[in-house]
Amino acid sequence: MGKSVIFSLIVIFLIGQVAFCGQSIVSIGAINPLTGKLAQHGIEVDQGIRLAIEEANLEEKNLYFNLIRRDDKSLPEDAMNQAQQLITREKVVALVGGYVDTLVGPIATVAGKHRVPYVASASLESRLTETINPFFFRISHINGIAHPIIYFLKEEVKPKRLALVYASTPGAMELSEKIRKGISEGSIFLVLEEKLRPGTPDFSPFLLKCRAYNVDFIVSAMFLPDHLILVKQMKELNVLAKYLGPWGIAYPTFIKEMGERAEGLLGMLAWSPTIFQRDSEEESSRFTKNYSQRFGTEPTSTAMHGYISAKVIIDSVRRVVKSGHPVRSDILADFIRNTDMISPMGRIAFDEKGDPKYYSQTIVQIQKGSFVKVYPIK
Amino acid sequence: MVQGFGQIIVQALSLGSLYAILAIGFSLIFGSTRVLNLAHGSFVILAAYIAYFIERYYSVGFIASSIVSSILSLIFLPVLEFIGSRTSTHKESFSLILTFGVALVLQSFYSAMFSSDYRILYSNSTIYNLTKLGLSISSIQLTIILSSLFTIIFLFVMFRKTMTGKALRATIHNDEAALLSGIPVKQMRLLAIGLGCFATGLAGSLYVRVSYVHPAGDIEITLIALLITLFAGRGKIRRVLINAWLFALIETIVSYWCGAKWRELLSSLFIIIVLMGRGEEILNNSSGK
Structure with a gap:
């Protein structure tokens, strides 16, 4: 019994190694409220992120995005602990996700301390970007x-x-x-x-x-x-x-x-299957179709926030790789800062504080x- | 002004009746077993989910759904009996830890079973307008007030007029003395827990009509039940309703005239005052001192 379990584990490990053979692995951490009071919207953000990563892994041949998901249980102290663990233990190069400022704030502080870029999916409060944290970005804003x-x-x-x-x-x-x-x-x-x-x-x-x-x-x-x-x-x-x-x-x-x-x-x-940015109809329809198939429900604006925040990191990692630089946190942060992409939610670009330049609902x-x-x- | 105050009274009566119905099950179980059931809110949540799904998907009315959810709530009877019988000394402290664990397990179970969506029963409520008084009351508010009144009167009559009720009262007041006088204390405890579970089921089916249900929505319910029970005193069923009305009236008046932010402060002060004034007395009584 014991030997067969060990043998199975070795086989699974080897299969994994063969699958990833020749691929660069980029670990990304996602922290969301998957349980607790904010779980409903946290799960939507999480599903949007998962879809973006899965789509990217299907498209990529030489790059594999390893998404490590964590639940902050709708509690700020858990959000902080999870961020700490993902950065120090799992060695993620970037963090993504987050719903409401009380949870995003602690993650942003930990990410800034460890110089790891964090793209928050749903954060609004101006105070969060008053003190400039060059590693914090968000795709939504109160204005x-x-x-x-x-x-x-x-x-x-x-x-x-x-x-x-x-x-x-x-x-x-x-x-x-x-x-x-x-x-x-x-x-x-x-x-x-x-x-x-x-x-x-x-x-x-x-x-x-x-x-x-x-x-x-x-x-x-x-x-x-x-x-x-x-x-x-x-x-x-x-x-x-x-x-x-x-x-x-x-x-x-x-x-x-x-x-x-x-x-x-x-x-x-900011988005719905019928209300989206002109010029992005194809991407919007594809997202709606893939999301519905993958999770069995219609996507919401919150899910799109999760999807776009992950797309920002994916797009930046690709640009880092293309430029010939190693995918390191500090380099990735520079590339995220220079993001300029059209999404179903509108144009995505960040100002010097990490706030979105064009976000409007x-x-x-x-x-x-x-x-x-x-x-x-x- | 008078009309406004009349409507405040109606709202407070309805809110207080809901608080009472949420607290009755807790009070009965605490009275008979000395178990401070921190999973009470989770039990109410399950009953609320049962009522929600039965009414939503089988198109049955309130009476049928409340009967079903009350009966199904009896599944918690063995759990409470187990916790009540396991701990003999420091029962309250042990039960706090054990039932807190049960609440956590149930919360995860509900998330897996029912998802994290917020659910509320939006049945067609008739609004009765008392034009001369400038008051309005919905059929749901009336149902809540009548249900709590009926439950309290039923329990009161049972406790006062029937032999079983008197035996139950004796068990609640002093289980050792009751045992010595030949009362089957164990059966009486089971009966009290059963009645408590039944009342919890009814509370759930009413709760989902006025508030949303969510896997993590149990804490508020437990707090209300705990507060009202401690305020009323152990085994004082009639006082549960009166104190719940009083508490809701103060809350509503303070919110209306001083603003909602004072409501939170008032509730917190109320908890501290009740715990300071009655906490020790209740726990001492429950320990048979």
């Missing part, structure tokens, strides 16, 4: 959400009495601050502002105040599960205001749970169970 909301409110909706409710997370608080400042010079009257803990079980006090103040538009910087309760209670308490949720509304799972009651709600996304409305672009129209 890409705040600016469309401000212009949409000022130019299109022009609400008379606005209510702003936001989660007590760094990204949500910064977004609400930007919206407050952005609308302060216009004719929009912010009558109610409320900060809530994500996972609040009861929104009725806030909604009763909305009713008392005759609020006609609610911007809710909360998350998908909060929207499920908030929108439900809105209907129960007969609050008739229009509702925009930058995060969590524009998801197929949200429509699936809410059914026809989701009609008319406004959300935001679209405001969509749920109409007949689908997302319809409402701003910007062009």
Whole structure:
């Protein structure tokens, strides 16, 4: 029994060696919340990354991307530990993934300390790039959400009495601050502002105040599960205001749970199978098809964030190899910094802080169970 | 203003009834076995998933789904009986560690079984408008209030009027004295755990109507159940409902007038005050002192 197990292991090892024979192996670490509170979106990011790596390995003959995935359990201390282990033990040349700033921040700190490039998939807060970390890059930014909301409110909706409710997370608080400042010079009257803990079980006090103040538009910087309760209670308490949720509304799972009651709600996304950057239709369709086949579900904007962040690293590694340099972390960071590619989410390039230069989300409305672009129209 | 306050009362009654129904199962089990069940939230989550899938995919109503989820919740009976019978001294501390482990295992199990998607039952709720009073109440809120009232009245009558209920009360108050007076303590414990599991099943089927269900969503439920139970006192079923209403009313009023950020602070203060004031008393009583 023991001998046969050892023999099998040796055979598997040799097969592996033969398979990789002649291929350069590049190890990339991915850290995402695969369990815990943020697992739903963490898994989407992870699946996007996996697909990008699998596609790259099918295309490459001389290069093999070895993806080492870790679960941070939606906890910052775990995210930090996993980053440390991936860098020091697994010797990865780059890190990718991450959902929300509270998890991305610790990974970015560890990556910066060890001079390993980290491309964050879903990070927003400005504070993260205030101190320049030459090894931190991200493909999303708070301005890409705040600016469309401000212009949409000022130019299109022009609400008379606005209510702003936001989660007590760094990204949500910064977004609400930007919206407050952005609308302060216009004719929009912010009558109610409320900060809530994500996972609040009861929104009725806030909604009763909305009713008392005759609020006609609610911007809710909360998350998908909060929207499920908030929108439900809105209907129960007969609050008739229009509702925009930058995060969590524009998801197929949200429509699936809410059914026809989701009609008319406004959300935001950077990409969907039907809403994508011009000139990238082919890549977008291929991603949708491959993702659906591979994971059995329709891809979301969050999955695309994961996919693009991995593509940035893959593209940079290829350019390093092509240039004749060794694939080392410091060299790879330089090549990531010079990224300039067209993706289904738009043009991807980074500024000196590692923030995306062109990131912007679209405001969509749920109409007949689908997302319809409402701003910007062009 | 008066209308606004009336609606606050309605919301608080509904929220408090939900808190009570979440706490009843915990309270019954803690009362009879002294097991501080940190997996209580996980049990409620399972019942909620059962109700969710039955209603979503078999198009049955609330009564059928709550009966099924309550019956299926009895699968936790052997687990709780095992934990309750394994530990004789320092039962509360041992049960905390054991049930915390059970909660972790169940959380992973739910992630694997049901995925990490957030789920909520969005049944068609009728809104009743009391126009003269300027109040509105949904059929779901009414169901929650009536369910908790019915459960509490049923348990109260059972404890006061039936021999079994009286034996159960005696076991809760002092199991050694109950044993000496010929009460089958083991059977009484099993009955209390069974009733607790049944109530947990009902709680799950109501919970998924007002809140989302998620594999990691158990902690809040356990905290609410623990807080309300400690606040009410060991084996004080009637007080569970009254205290849950009171707690929800204070929470809702504070959120409305002072802002939601004060709600969190209030809850934390409440936990500290209850633990300081009653924690030792409850644990001493439960140890038979």
